[in-house]
Amino acid sequence: xxxxxxxxxxxxxxxxxxxxxxxxxxxxxxxAGMDHTVWVMPARYFAxxxxxxxxxxxxxxxxxxxxxxxxxDAMADWLGRLIEASAAQASDVTVMGHSMGSLVCMSLAARYxxxxxxxxxxxTSAPMPVADVLLNAxxxxxxxAIDMANTWSHGQRSQLGASDNPGxxxxxxxxxxLERVADDVYFKDFSACxxxxxxxxxxxxAPTLILTGDEDKMTPPRAGMAVAGMLQxxxxxxxxxxxxxxxxxxxxxxxxxxxxFIRG
Amino acid sequence: xxxxxxRGPQGMGFDTLSxxxxxxxxxxxxxxxxxxxxxxxxxxxxxxxxxxxxxIERAGHVYSRxxxxxxxxxxxxMAALDHGVGSVVTASGQAALHLAIxxxxxAGDHIVSSRSVYGGTHNLLEYTLSRFGISTTFVDPxxxxxxxxxxxxxxxxxxxxxxxxxxxxxxxxPSLSEVAHAHHLPLLIDATFVTxxxxxxxxxxxxLVVHSATKFLSGHGVVVGGVVVDGGxxxxxxxxxxxxxxxxxxxxxxxxFADEFGPAAFITRARxxxxxxxxxxxxxxxxxxxLQGLETLPLRMQKHVANALEVAAYLEQHDMVxxxxxxxxxxxxxxxxxxxxxxxxxxxxxxxxINGGRDAGRAFIESLNVFSHLxxxxxxxxxxxxxxxxxxxxxDEASLLASxxxxxxxxxxxxxxxxxxxxxxxxxxxxxxxxxxKQAAAQQAENRS
Numbered sequence: 096x097x098x099x100x101x102x103x104x105x106x107x108x109x110x111x112x113x114x115x116x117x118x119x120x121x122x123x124x125x126x127a128g129m130d131h132t133v134w135v136m137p138a139r140y141f142a143x144x145x146x147x148x149x150x151x152x153x154x155x156x157x158x159x160x161x162x163x164x165x166x167x168d169a170m171a172d173w174l175g176r177l178i179e180a181s182a183a184q185a186s187d188v189t190v191m192g193h194s195m196g197s198l199v200c201m202s203l204a205a206r207y208x209x210x211x212x213x214x215x216x217x218x219t220s221a222p223m224p225v226a227d228v229l230l231n232a233x234x235x236x237x238x239x240a241i242d243m244a245n246t247w248s249h250g251q252r253s254q255l256g257a258s259d260n261p262g263x264x265x266x267x268x269x270x271x272x273l274e275r276v277a278d279d280v281y282f283k284d285f286s287a288c289x290x291x292x293x294x295x296x297x298x299x300x301a302p303t304l305i306l307t308g309d310e311d312k313m314t315p316p317r318a319g320m321a322v323a324g325m326l327q328x329x330x331x332x333x334x335x336x337x338x339x340x341x342x343x344x345x346x347x348x349x350x351x352x353x354x355x356f357i358r359g
Numbered sequence: 360x361x362x363x364x365x366r367g368p369q370g371m372g373f374d375t376l377s378x379x380x381x382x383x384x385x386x387x388x389x390x391x392x393x394x395x396x397x398x399x400x401x402x403x404x405x406x407x408x409x410x411x412x413x414x415i416e417r418a419g420h421v422y423s424r425x426x427x428x429x430x431x432x433x434x435x436x437m438a439a440l441d442h443g444v445g446s447v448v449t450a451s452g453q454a455a456l457h458l459a460i461x462x463x464x465x466a467g468d469h470i471v472s473s474r475s476v477y478g479g480t481h482n483l484l485e486y487t488l489s490r491f492g493i494s495t496t497f498v499d500p501x502x503x504x505x506x507x508x509x510x511x512x513x514x515x516x517x518x519x520x521x522x523x524x525x526x527x528x529x530x531x532x533p534s535l536s537e538v539a540h541a542h543h544l545p546l547l548i549d550a551t552f553v554t555x556x557x558x559x560x561x562x563x564x565x566x567l568v569v570h571s572a573t574k575f576l577s578g579h580g581v582v583v584g585g586v587v588v589d590g591g592x593x594x595x596x597x598x599x600x601x602x603x604x605x606x607x608x609x610x611x612x613x614x615x616f617a618d619e620f621g622p623a624a625f626i627t628r629a630r631x632x633x634x635x636x637x638x639x640x641x642x643x644x645x646x647x648x649x650l651q652g653l654e655t656l657p658l659r660m661q662k663h664v665a666n667a668l669e670v671a672a673y674l675e676q677h678d679m680v681x682x683x684x685x686x687x688x689x690x691x692x693x694x695x696x697x698x699x700x701x702x703x704x705x706x707x708x709x710x711x712x713i714n715g716g717r718d719a720g721r722a723f724i725e726s727l728n729v730f731s732h733l734x735x736x737x738x739x740x741x742x743x744x745x746x747x748x749x750x751x752x753x754x755d756e757a758s759l760l761a762s763x764x765x766x767x768x769x770x771x772x773x774x775x776x777x778x779x780x781x782x783x784x785x786x787x788x789x790x791x792x793x794x795x796x797k798q799a800a801a802q803q804a805e806n807r808s
Binding site: 261266 | 362363364366367370376379380381382383414419426430434436439445448590591614619621626630
């Protein structure tokens with residue numbers, strides 16, 4: 096689906112929902128090089144349960160017009176404008192972000208606290224340094240950047256397979272998604288992650304759920320726990336045997352944790 | 360991202376994936392082999408989970424027509440081996456082809472296909488699908504311009520087999536992919552004769568792959584099954600040609616598959632519509648048996664190819680053999696292309712023409728002992744068939760030749776026996792042909808006198 100923001104197309108999915116105007120809203124924000132389709136299952140779940148769902152494509156990703164934004168704060172500014180434009184009547188607003196998307200959520204919560212009520216952060220880390228070898232390959236638009244990120248983003252079980260989604264190869268799904276991104280976008284995303292800092296943020300007070308995977312090589316569990324320590328009101332769920340691509344590696348466990356946090 | 364200056368990590372190798380992809384030891388029982396989940400349906404823990412499974416919010420199984428845990432292991436393994444985002448297994452190879460086509464084509468649509476395809480495929484495209492309003496134009500698989508020129512406004516698919524039937528034409532997949540993609544069309548490839556061990560069409564530019572798993576994938580001639588693999592490479596929203604994926608589907612609450620599932624749009628619709636409604640699903644016992652075959656696929660294909668090359672080379676030098684059509688031999692017109700596209704070998708199915716027509720073909724076949732005379736390929740055991748006296752016995756000679764089938768054409772599927780025993784068996788068959796020639800010559804001499 097497409098809407099307009101700042102005179103540009105914004106791609107998103109509403110999870111096939113038909114919510115009331117004042118329904119609670121959930122905004123889903125994808126990670127570096129990805130798009131809204133990584134959220135398909137939770138988007139459809141919350142849409143069926145009456146939420147106004149917007150799984151968005153950040154500028155320059157999926158069906159959203161570019162250019163891709165240079166910093167996490169710029170992405171959060173953009174998301175804030177999108178929330179104001181599309182969820183003004185929502186009874187409350189939750190933002191959920193994965194990896195780079197989790198940084199966007201933190202930036203939004205720290206700098207625009209009135210816009211959101213709750214946060215869910217998957218595979219998070221603050222700061223979120225990116226290895227030079229990955230950053231350099233992404234700068235050269237080299238497929239090795241996809242290979243590195245995709246391989247390191249999946250736990251041991253996903254390397255072999257045994258996907259919970261019948262007939263799906265999580266590794267190849269990840270690769271195809273990353274191959275869709277235009278040149279230079281991946282590097283911009285990684286640079287944004289690399290430059291992320293919370294030094295100028297006000298304390299984040301919104302209730303927050305953090306999900307970590309104990310086989311996550313991109314944002315190890317200790318990084319997620321450190322983020323939890325920085326927040327005023329957080330809880331953490333550890334996923335055993337799960338890597339960084341938790342939405343595809345353990346979709347049911349992720350959904351259960353989100354649902355319990357959001358719906359109580 | 361087409362540069363390759365840097366080095367990325369290497370994933371698991373093909374042999375490892377053949378054994379492991381899609382399965383870890385059963386978490387409940389510790390079973391190392393893939394369990395056979397012989398259950399028609401699966402219990403819902405509560406109503407909300409049930410609704411979530413039906414609504415594609417949750418991962419899991421509902422009913423074995425839609426998905427089954429044993430089948431899912433095979434599906435994921437095939438996706439891993441073919442470098443696809445996912446796959447669906449089916450009741451047969453024909454069911455796989457039907458599922459691939461009907462997932463994106465509807466009445467009024469058109470296919471451009473290689474004309475050198477399996478006879479059953481030709482029947483489906485030429486006669487059966489045309490009854491449902493889907494038409495096909497057949498073209499020479501070596502003529503890329505012919506493919507391009509046959510594309511019409513209503514064309515939705517380009518199709519071919521890696522190795523053609525019966526001439527073993529090698530399809531130039533990279534070039535055909537360029538033709539298809541220039542017209543915003545997906546390329547579907549039947550890779551049955553090669554398996555992912557010898558050729559991974561998605562890596563060469565294809566978007567979708569089908570296999571008859573009855574053949575080399577299972578490898579022992581004991582099951583019938585098929586598989587459709589989705590490369591996840593085609594942008595179904597790049598044109599308005601593919602409304603089944605780019606527009607709301609009333610049959611699933613107005614779901615737009617490409618919007619919500621991205622690279623997995625095709626394979627998700629194939630499962631949520633095609634398998635759901637046409638119902639040509641695979642039995643879990645069949646999936647288990649195919650998985651057993653896949654575990655040794657690399658080893659078997661190496662031996663199949665080595666034996667085939669040795670047998671083909673033997674036949675080529677024999678006086679009673681007019682020609683051998685095997686792209687692993689330098690005499691084949693596509694030898695150079697095969698060296699590039701199929702560096703590990705050209706499979707183990709090929710045909711050759713015996714001197715002496717139908718009678719010679721019949722005499723040859725009936726003299727064989729190690730080769731089994733039957734209508735199949737891809738068994739561990741060597742197989743043989745003489746189309747002019749069996750599958751095409753009602754067809755006159757002119758029509759046979761028009762189909763590329765000479766009266767003395769014999770098709771072999773070379774198995775895993777000792778190559779010397781296969782060659783000795785063929786020698787016996789060719790001796791019978793020689794005897795027939797001598798008898799005919801003697802008869803002619805007698806008639807003249």
